[in-house]
Amino acid sequence: MATHALLKTLRSNKPAFGAWITLPGAFNARTVAQASPDLSWVVIDCEHGLTSLHPGAAESVQAIEALGPNAPSALVRIPATGTSTGTGWQIKHALDAGARGVIVPMIASAAKAREVVEDSRFPPVGRRGFGSPFTHGIWGVSAAEYLRTANDSVLVIVQIETQDAVVNVAEIAAVDGIDVLFIGPYDLSISCGYPPPSPDPHPDVEKLIQHILSETKKAGKKIAIFCSSGAQAAQRARQGFDMISVTADSSAIAEGIQRHISAAAEQ
Template sequence: MATHTLLNAFKANKTAFGVWLTTGGIFHARTVAQASPHLSWVLIDCEHGLVPLVPGAAECVAAIHGAVPNGGPSALVRIPATGVSSSTSWQIKYALDAGARGVLVPMVSTVEKAKEIVSDCRFPPAGRRGFGSPFAHGNWGVTVPEYLTTANANICIMVQIENEEGVKNVEQIAAVDGIDVLFIGPYDLSISLGYAPPNPDPHPDVEKIIQKVLQAAHGASKKCAIFCSSGSQSAKRAKEGFDMINVTSDMGAMAEAISKNLAEAVQ
């Protein structure tokens, strides 16, 4: 089976650092995937990024997995529909049928929705995912029978905790069998609780809630992830015990590098 760098980091209890991909294109995705040997995952953002599920995310998944011959970062997909929508099921199916190593569902706030997401990610008898994609197994580097017997155990199922109801139910959501990662979205979490977005760090009251989510995840023997926007911020979160950390985004890194080099050039 093809390398699953994120899952390998989880199994080794190592911090998995990643990057947010907010715009499409095969060569763009490939460049990001090849940017650093420290990259465990690349998340293709179909919620707020300008990447459609089909064919945009599907092409990015293939490009990322083909970028590093001996095993590159795991391609993940954040679906557009939130956990308060009835549209998550078919969007999860599209992402997984494209060969994604995992899916992230935004704004999950109830146990019922968490269980539904798990069911949509797993083949029977453990779930209700349908089979039919001619592409998924090849992207994983296995045969169809091998994919059917290994996908349930290898696909990472991630839900975002980013509103008041999700925080209220966080212990119960963390306890749902099949949920692998609680992912903290500090921007929407702050806004939903009536605070300003992080700049760059969240309000102290929001920080207390972030730590509560971290404790709930680890208390249920699950992984906890958080979105950061810089390397220094990511290093701090790693020391706090976060298992999966977004370090930067494609657009953020591009703008930062252009600004830095131009500033040096005009001195």
């Protein structure tokens, strides 16, 4: 069956730790993916990152999956926000690129969440088209096996990061086919009139985050959140978050260089 590291971790009910890829290139993606045996997933950010959706995402996904069966799951965040009508073709490109899941930003209604599910699933449960000669090979299965199992293996992840999304979170979580609700604390803060986290969200935003966590758990779905450090990620794991972004490549590079240069300068 077509499966992957993140899917296995989520099904085991253990926290799934991941990393954000903002810099372009297959070598960068591969380096991030090899950084830790505790990485369950990485996301290639085609919304705010510098990787093109097509064919850049496919090249990065291939580089990651070529690491073998223990590679972290490669996800793709598409550029279009959930408030627009143009997400379908972007989901198609991301999944044909071999992504183990798709992350769709700015989902604010159950209707849009259902649209995302339909674009991510093959018939009879969705309307995703089949035809890429490459996708099944990136997954390491036959075309027939991919077509048979993809609806159960590809993760559909929607981001909750606006005031409207908070209001509608119970309805969004109840949509059949949505696997994970992903909290974006930065846009959520800005949308609600608060400054972005530095490093933690404003207490009023934290209350919204805990509300989203509670409603998602009630619906029996998995809940994810973006963090900026390992310490923050550990705290979110203790709170019951299932999928946690621990760090990003660009910030980790800058922090690592700063730390080493500071140590050298002190001598």
